[in-house]
Amino acid sequence: MYIVTAEDMYEIDRFAIDQGGIDGTILMENAGQAIAKEMMIAEEKSCHMAILVGSGNNGGDGFVIARYLKNEGYPVKVLQLVPNEKIKGDAAYHKQLLIHQKVPIQEVLTTDKLLECLVNVDIVIDAILGIGVTGEIREPLRGMISIINEQNARIYSVDIPSGLPANENHTIDIAIKADRTYIVEAPKQSLFLENTAPYYGEWKVIPIGIPIEAYGMIPKVRSWNLKDVKVSFPKRATFSHKGSHGKGLVIGGQELMPGSVALSSRAALKAGAGLVTVATMERNIPVIANYCMEAMYQNLSNFGHIDLAGFDGVAIGMGMGRNRTAKTFVEDVLAQEDVPVIIDADGLYHLKELLGMLQERRSPTILTPHYGEMAMLTNQEIETIKKAPFTMAKEFAQEHQVYLILKGKYTIITAPDGTQMVNATGNAGLAKGGTGDVLSGILLAFIMQHESVLEAMNNACFIHGMSADLRIESGQNTVIDLLASDVIDGLTNVFRTMS
Ligand SMILES: NC(=O)C1=CN([C@@H]2O[C@H](COP(=O)(O)OP(=O)(O)OC[C@H]3O[C@@H](n4cnc5c(N)ncnc54)[C@H](OP(=O)(O)O)[C@@H]3O)[C@@H](O)[C@H]2O)[C@@H](O)CC1
Ligand SMILES: Nc1ncnc2c1ncn2[C@@H]1O[C@H](COP(=O)(O)OP(=O)(O)O)[C@@H](O)[C@H]1O
Numbered sequence: 316m317y318i319v320t321a322e323d324m325y326e327i328d329r330f331a332i333d334q335g336g337i338d339g340t341i342l343m344e345n346a347g348q349a350i351a352k353e354m355m356i357a358e359e360k361s362c363h364m365a366i367l368v369g370s371g372n373n374g375g376d377g378f379v380i381a382r383y384l385k386n387e388g389y390p391v392k393v394l395q396l397v398p399n400e401k402i403k404g405d406a407a408y409h410k411q412l413l414i415h416q417k418v419p420i421q422e423v424l425t426t427d428k429l430l431e432c433l434v435n436v437d438i439v440i441d442a443i444l445g446i447g448v449t450g451e452i453r454e455p456l457r458g459m460i461s462i463i464n465e466q467n468a469r470i471y472s473v474d475i476p477s478g479l480p481a482n483e484n485h486t487i488d489i490a491i492k493a494d495r496t497y498i499v500e501a502p503k504q505s506l507f508l509e510n511t512a513p514y515y516g517e518w519k520v521i522p523i524g525i526p527i528e529a530y531g532m533i534p535k536v537r538s539w540n541l542k543d544v545k546v547s548f549p550k551r552a553t554f555s556h557k558g559s560h561g562k563g564l565v566i567g568g569q570e571l572m573p574g575s576v577a578l579s580s581r582a583a584l585k586a587g588a589g590l591v592t593v594a595t596m597e598r599n600i601p602v603i604a605n606y607c608m609e610a611m612y613q614n615l616s617n618f619g620h621i622d623l624a625g626f627d628g629v630a631i632g633m634g635m636g637r638n639r640t641a642k643t644f645v646e647d648v649l650a651q652e653d654v655p656v657i658i659d660a661d662g663l664y665h666l667k668e669l670l671g672m673l674q675e676r677r678s679p680t681i682l683t684p685h686y687g688e689m690a691m692l693t694n695q696e697i698e699t700i701k702k703a704p705f706t707m708a709k710e711f712a713q714e715h716q717v718y719l720i721l722k723g724k725y726t727i728i729t730a731p732d733g734t735q736m737v738n739a740t741g742n743a744g745l746a747k748g749g750t751g752d753v754l755s756g757i758l759l760a761f762i763m764q765h766e767s768v769l770e771a772m773n774n775a776c777f778i779h780g781m782s783a784d785l786r787i788e789s790g791q792n793t794v795i796d797l798l799a800s801d802v803i804d805g806l807t808n809v810f811r812t813m814s
């Protein structure tokens with residue numbers, strides 16, 4: 316599933332029409348027909364439905380939906396919120412088909428008239444504005460959107476809640492608050508942003524027959540799914556030995572935070588790493604070993620330098636603290652170029668002053684900031700990152716030539732060449748201390764076992780979230796009591812589904 320901007324969508328659309336030879340009216344037919352079928356599954360014929368159409372192709376989808384629902388005997392009324400002369404092109408073609416079928420279309424041009432028309436309406440189908448919206452919403456649509464949001468009716472939006480921008484980095488003016496959105500062909504960026512996502516309500520993507528080649532025209536932003544994981548997940552060879560599965564080093568855990576590296580190292584082992592060594596404060600070792608007795612230990616306080624020779628991967632920074640000594644370890648690790656390094660948590664704090672070292676590294680560097688850490692690394696406000704996470708992540712990864720995992724409800728994974736993936740697994744149970752440490756451990760295990768760093772990152776994020784999801788779905792936990800250690804224990808159930 317590709318994630319697009321409005322411009323990407325228009326380009327895909329053009330390719331389908333110009334190169335694929337598919338007429339725009341057919342794409343509109345496909346969209347409207349498929350959405351009408353979804354509506355028929357979701358709603359009883361006894362419901363009173365109002366289909367609200369605007370001037371563009373989004374309104375055109377609405378005319379098609381009306382035709383199919385009417386054919387099936389649903390009592391629909393079509394309310395056209397713009398004057399007749401505004402309906403043009405493909406939308407005008409489908410309006411004509413509706414008129415041929417004797418479906419009345421009411422022109423509703425004032426908020427008062429709209430209020431009258433919405434009395435006793437159970438379902439509103441919002442085909443007012445799609446991805447073509449620009450600037451502030453003008454009257455009378457502005458007032459109309461506000462009225463629609465105040466109704467008790469259930470609202471289904473077509474493609475995007477009307478008024479909402481498709482792209483990141485836009486200010487929301489006023490928009491329909493949908494209960495469910497049927498997204499045409501591909502999710503738009505705004506589906507994944509904290510401020511805009513809630514407008515969509517539940518959502519489902521409706522394929523409309525665009526040739527797959529059309530996606531070759533646009534930057535690659537994709538969501539990673541279970542099928543991708545199954546294809547790319549490495550098989551464990553029957554004759555393998557512990558050295559075959561990677562020797563990993565976990566560095567961190569100052570005196571008051573032993574739990575962080577305990578979680579990372581246990582997660583790495585549970586995620587299949589062959590051998591894990593923990594470099595931490597001497598006093599912490601008995602505590603951590605109690606939770607993770609399969610790991611080996613190095614006394615961090617005795618070293619100004621850690622020799623990475625012989626390790627296949629390193630994760631540094633979890634619970635590491637922010638003193639100057641900790642920084643020298645991050646610097647030391649970055650200077651040793653032949654091993655992939657994951658930098659998390661306090662490691663990212665120290666990295667802020669070491670960004671210049673990143674481009675020089677010959678092995679992959681993987682950074683795992685949450686939004687706050689990303690804001691710190693880029694000298695931006697958190698709100699700025701939240702508003703444009705795709706762009707901020709891409710610019711940073713390309714500039715510093717790093718792999719970046721920007722963690723959140725939707726996690727954005729970016730490669731140094733700008734390729735991006737979105738991970739959608741996971742739930743609010745993960746919003747708790749320690750879950751990021753678990754992700755670092757899983758990542759460490761996976762980068763040592765996958766050929767492709769990007770696939771390792773995608774799989775780590777997917778499986779981390781899936782473990783949390785399965786814990787909730789199976790009733791073992793709720794989103795309130797889920798602990799980071801439960802996510803580690805849940806890996807068993809995830810891996811069971813992999814074979
Ligand atoms: N493959 C595909 O992509 C397919 C896409 N399809 C569908 O097409 C949709 C995109 O269609 P689109 O380009 O016609 O845009 P859309 O949003 O319907 O209307 C734009 C009009 O809205 C108006 N308007 C704009 N801003 C405004 C404002 N601030 N305040 C008030 N009014 C404002 C403005 O009108 P005007 O300025 O002329 O009054 C403008 O002309 C897409 O979302 C999907 O549903 C399907 O049919 C199948 C194939
Ligand atoms: N509401 C949420 N929905 C889904 N995943 C979440 C949510 N909140 C947090 N996560 C995930 O949990 C992890 C939290 O990482 P982080 O903030 O670094 O935690 P910590 O540093 O406390 O271990 C990330 O993988 C993030 O994607």
Ligand SMILES: [K+]
Nearest residue numbers: 444473475477
């Ligand atoms: K809409």
